[in-house]
Amino acid sequence: MTQTQPKTWDVAVVGAGMAGMAASLFAAERGLSCLQIGNGGGLLFASGLLDLLAVHPVAGRRLWDNPFEALAMLRRDQPDHPLARVDDATMRAAFQSFTTALGAAGMPYAPPGDRNANVLTSLGTAKPTYGVPRTMSAGVGALAGRPPCLLLDFRGLREFSARQIVATIGDRWPGLRMARVEFPGAETTAELYAAHMAVALESGDFRERTIARVRPLLGDAHAVGFPAVLGLARSGAVHAAFEEALGVPVFEIPTMPTSVPGLRLNSALEQAVVTRGVHRMLRANVTSAAFDGTAVLTLDGVPGGETVSARTVVLATGRFTGRGLTAGQQRVTESLLGLPVQQPASRAAWHSRDFLDPAGHAVNRAGLATDDEFRPLESDGRPAWPGLFAVGSILAGQDWMREKCGAGLALGTARLAVDRIARQLGVPGPLAEAG
Amino acid sequence: METQVLIIGGGATGTALARDLALRGVDCVLVERDDINAGASGRNHGLLHSGARYVSNDHEAAVECRTEGEILKRVAFRSIQDTGGYFVAVAGDDEKYVADFPGHCQRSGIQAKVIDVAEAREREPAISEHAIAVYEVPDASVDPFRLSLESMAQARSLGARLMRRTRVVGFDRVGSRIVGVRVRDTVTGAEQRIEAAQVVNAAGAWAREVALLAGAPVEMLYSKGTLLITHGRMAQHVINRLRKPGNADILMPGGTVSVLGTTSVRVDSLEDIHPTVDEVDLIIDEASPMLPGLRSMRFIRAYAGVRPLLGSPAGADGRNVSRGFALYDHEDQGLSNFVTLTGGKLTTCRLMAERAADFVCGRLGVSSPCLTAVEVIPAAPECEWTVPGRAPREWMRAHGLDDPMLCECEMVSGSVVDLLYASLRSAGDMPTLTDIGLRSRVGKGACQGAFCAIRTVAHLYQRGDFQARRGLDEITDFFRERWRGQHAVLWGEQLAQAELMEALNCGLFGEELRGVAGFDALRAAASGEGTP
Ligand SMILES: Cc1cc2nc3c(=O)[nH]c(=O)nc-3n(C[C@H](O)[C@H](O)[C@H](O)COP(=O)(O)OP(=O)(O)OC[C@H]3O[C@@H](n4cnc5c(N)ncnc54)[C@H](O)[C@@H]3O)c2cc1C
Ligand SMILES: Cc1cc2nc3c(=O)[nH]c(=O)nc-3n(C[C@H](O)[C@H](O)[C@H](O)COP(=O)(O)OP(=O)(O)OC[C@H]3O[C@@H](n4cnc5c(N)ncnc54)[C@H](O)[C@@H]3O)c2cc1C
Numbered sequence: 001m002t003q004t005q006p007k008t009w010d011v012a013v014v015g016a017g018m019a020g021m022a023a024s025l026f027a028a029e030r031g032l033s034c035l036q037i038g039n040g041g042g043l044l045f046a047s048g049l050l051d052l053l054a055v056h057p058v059a060g061r062r063l064w065d066n067p068f069e070a071l072a073m074l075r076r077d078q079p080d081h082p083l084a085r086v087d088d089a090t091m092r093a094a095f096q097s098f099t100t101a102l103g104a105a106g107m108p109y110a111p112p113g114d115r116n117a118n119v120l121t122s123l124g125t126a127k128p129t130y131g132v133p134r135t136m137s138a139g140v141g142a143l144a145g146r147p148p149c150l151l152l153d154f155r156g157l158r159e160f161s162a163r164q165i166v167a168t169i170g171d172r173w174p175g176l177r178m179a180r181v182e183f184p185g186a187e188t189t190a191e192l193y194a195a196h197m198a199v200a201l202e203s204g205d206f207r208e209r210t211i212a213r214v215r216p217l218l219g220d221a222h223a224v225g226f227p228a229v230l231g232l233a234r235s236g237a238v239h240a241a242f243e244e245a246l247g248v249p250v251f252e253i254p255t256m257p258t259s260v261p262g263l264r265l266n267s268a269l270e271q272a273v274v275t276r277g278v279h280r281m282l283r284a285n286v287t288s289a290a291f292d293g294t295a296v297l298t299l300d301g302v303p304g305g306e307t308v309s310a311r312t313v314v315l316a317t318g319r320f321t322g323r324g325l326t327a328g329q330q331r332v333t334e335s336l337l338g339l340p341v342q343q344p345a346s347r348a349a350w351h352s353r354d355f356l357d358p359a360g361h362a363v364n365r366a367g368l369a370t371d372d373e374f375r376p377l378e379s380d381g382r383p384a385w386p387g388l389f390a391v392g393s394i395l396a397g398q399d400w401m402r403e404k405c406g407a408g409l410a411l412g413t414a415r416l417a418v419d420r421i422a423r424q425l426g427v428p429g430p431l432a433e434a435g
Numbered sequence: 436m437e438t439q440v441l442i443i444g445g446g447a448t449g450t451a452l453a454r455d456l457a458l459r460g461v462d463c464v465l466v467e468r469d470d471i472n473a474g475a476s477g478r479n480h481g482l483l484h485s486g487a488r489y490v491s492n493d494h495e496a497a498v499e500c501r502t503e504g505e506i507l508k509r510v511a512f513r514s515i516q517d518t519g520g521y522f523v524a525v526a527g528d529d530e531k532y533v534a535d536f537p538g539h540c541q542r543s544g545i546q547a548k549v550i551d552v553a554e555a556r557e558r559e560p561a562i563s564e565h566a567i568a569v570y571e572v573p574d575a576s577v578d579p580f581r582l583s584l585e586s587m588a589q590a591r592s593l594g595a596r597l598m599r600r601t602r603v604v605g606f607d608r609v610g611s612r613i614v615g616v617r618v619r620d621t622v623t624g625a626e627q628r629i630e631a632a633q634v635v636n637a638a639g640a641w642a643r644e645v646a647l648l649a650g651a652p653v654e655m656l657y658s659k660g661t662l663l664i665t666h667g668r669m670a671q672h673v674i675n676r677l678r679k680p681g682n683a684d685i686l687m688p689g690g691t692v693s694v695l696g697t698t699s700v701r702v703d704s705l706e707d708i709h710p711t712v713d714e715v716d717l718i719i720d721e722a723s724p725m726l727p728g729l730r731s732m733r734f735i736r737a738y739a740g741v742r743p744l745l746g747s748p749a750g751a752d753g754r755n756v757s758r759g760f761a762l763y764d765h766e767d768q769g770l771s772n773f774v775t776l777t778g779g780k781l782t783t784c785r786l787m788a789e790r791a792a793d794f795v796c797g798r799l800g801v802s803s804p805c806l807t808a809v810e811v812i813p814a815a816p817e818c819e820w821t822v823p824g825r826a827p828r829e830w831m832r833a834h835g836l837d838d839p840m841l842c843e844c845e846m847v848s849g850s851v852v853d854l855l856y857a858s859l860r861s862a863g864d865m866p867t868l869t870d871i872g873l874r875s876r877v878g879k880g881a882c883q884g885a886f887c888a889i890r891t892v893a894h895l896y897q898r899g900d901f902q903a904r905r906g907l908d909e910i911t912d913f914f915r916e917r918w919r920g921q922h923a924v925l926w927g928e929q930l931a932q933a934e935l936m937e938a939l940n941c942g943l944f945g946e947e948l949r950g951v952a953g954f955d956a957l958r959a960a961a962s963g964e965g966t967p
Pocket of ligand 2: 443470471482601602639641739776779781782
């Protein structure tokens, strides 16, 4: 579907991380005209796993099997937490449309239910998460049942050693074995890059040569685990081909960033928003904004310089890595608009001296304070501008890394903000889930 | 175990002493409770003092530094970069001090050459436009890790024994003699007894604790100093502030970075020494008038070391050999085979060792002369990897199939890790990731190990070096250790870097959840339960 570029957009989304993508997707699904501006980046680091909420309270390191029970507890304990403002129905709808859209763009997910899943990582830890890509979902069952299982790796893929995983958890998973194979065509190279391997495995020839090397190693394995390199744009198909050829469930194990699932997520989301009519200005930076009846954003990175106007704005610029927040030597500021940032009294209180302090680092909870609709507040407690919303990790009061709620935070807050925007703009109730 | 001389402490002083004794043919054992340079020797500025810094207030120390610096530049040339140093005064600095400086240098025999300010700024653009005077002196930079590692390697090649992770926990004393030293393996907890004719306490700031164990108290105060590492090298020369020694007046070049410091803060205890946010800010504030670029500089790390400030043994007058360092014979405390050697500087570690060795040899009746000022320290393959740029050159030359690049910031490949691992292993040790970090550039680049630590562990498993859950333990230990030096300098770009490291280790791998039922041990998976 193509759209003529309206003079004033319904929504301008600033940011192209998980939250910006989710906001753009949801806005387009609501039929809103949407311009997304963002210079990429954030998503490339993602693991492909979509966390909702697994740990609360972090200081007590309490793990939850059911993320919605965890949410209920969070609402009770920390009503100012951004996720406490997102009701279950909105959260479910957000994951539903997000994973459906990803599936349609070639990155299918296991249907989200009521439970968190444990996913084996390349360090041999079991990461609790919620949304699991199809390419990884057989691993959840394997980890739970621990049948005889084979883990494979490729010489030259430096960040992934199947032997490491087997050594780390083998005592508790007696049927777990490992094998190392040469990646076809790379017998004389010292280093392999996951992205190159993923692309290569989309070709039938590479796939068959790889499968031929793996098949004799199968033995009694009920399932086979690989590092996450099974295809890039067509991972669903590549994974299915491996399963069919090997005759057992096949699963990927997430690796260190920049990982292939991060690349997949990035390109699948791009495709999802573009096919829904979102107009994207990549590599552009919003440098300033003026608010009156509409918002006028000034961009750079666009030849000739440009301003765009929108009736509402979604700020999804992330934290320090995303550059939505700037840490000066003494204070944290909001980079684009200079919005007030809720933060500890001084830098001395930003970080604990223990990296793995269960309570986390106070600076990770710094961010924008908002009203219940995710409109950032000025210091007088009033929304900065009626049509300005902030979503994702820039919000104050959360610690997504320890709460295991990164995607939940991005999706849930984006969904709720887009609902409010639709209401503000007089767009009728949620449309049927776009597929 | 028996030996002629037992040395306690594996810093610059202890390793220099092991080398000295070994060259004289004296059998010695060095016990170090942690690792080589785990104390002040691994937490200093790395300035091979020309002596110019001390000319105004400590002529003797200035001369000592000058002569020792000249010797080390010959015998330890591999560890030293003869960068030269500038002394820079800026508008507002004490002009009398500036005027007196060349005369003081001359009196101590230190060459100080006036440099035209404009020319100095051309060579070192980091210097402020408000500079008013610049002198050039023969300062140099020294890699303290390489110096200690190579000294120890030479000592070992001559028969000296090194016991890392071995802590002295007690002394058996009969009359005036220490007849046995009890040591504990800090990993296994196993204890053993070492019998030595002479015992040298070279435990740096911990010398007081060790002497106390021997029942021979010495008076000592502690002064903590904090240093900052910049992202990228700011200058080619050592840049000193031309004023009375004070806070934050030295910027050292060190390979790809610069090191800025230091402070002097009295501390009462050696527990929990770490750089604070206030010290970091103070250092930047104080040094910025000379180096204005510091205001916008990115810092990748901060660390703190402790200098012992010496008194004399309680109730006795010790043998104060020099103003800079102390060699106590403890004879007035009724001990005949125990000496304490502490204080001093990295620059004077060879001299300290010489004096102590002379003394101990006198007691042993050994008459062989000191050779450390003439014998060049030989190269040792396992001691070369702390030098930035060394590993990549080697890798480009001989990049094999089994030699993947593990650290991309500092370019450390698998073969370097293997070599270090093997050399530690051959000494009977169980090498850790942190040990490898100390002997190479792993974890020292801008990413502070976020990626290379994980790749290195995968590599070590692959080689069969790591087993069971060890890698996870090592990774968490390594990041905790790295973090100690990071939390005080986290703002700007470096905070973004740290955020990424946390997203990886906590967000993805969940390392902070280790030990939680339901996370660890896959027990959750087995029972089908996620909640504890
Ligand atoms: C190492 C790592 C592991 C992860 N693992 C998981 C996981 O296991 N499970 C999970 O659920 N999530 C994971 N995540 C992803 C995480 O959920 C998201 O990164 C997080 O929620 C932050 O998303 P965000 O969209 O708020 O911010 P970001 O991803 O930081 O996005 C901000 C975006 O805004 C852009 N931007 C900023 N300022 C401007 C401007 N002025 N103009 C234009 N554009 C601008 C930036 O370029 C960037 O694209 C992981 C992330 C990382 C880094
Ligand atoms: C901040 C700072 C900056 C400095 N800058 C410079 C400089 O630029 N130039 C210069 O020349 N000098 C400098 N110095 C001084 C220099 O670092 C020290 O003089 C020198 O490192 C002291 O070495 P050492 O071997 O005596 O002590 P240390 O290096 O402290 O060694 C003592 C060792 O003993 C071990 N130990 C302690 N207790 C026990 C036990 N019970 N059993 C076994 N082992 C034990 C410790 O683990 C430690 O490794 C600086 C010092 C500081 C603190």
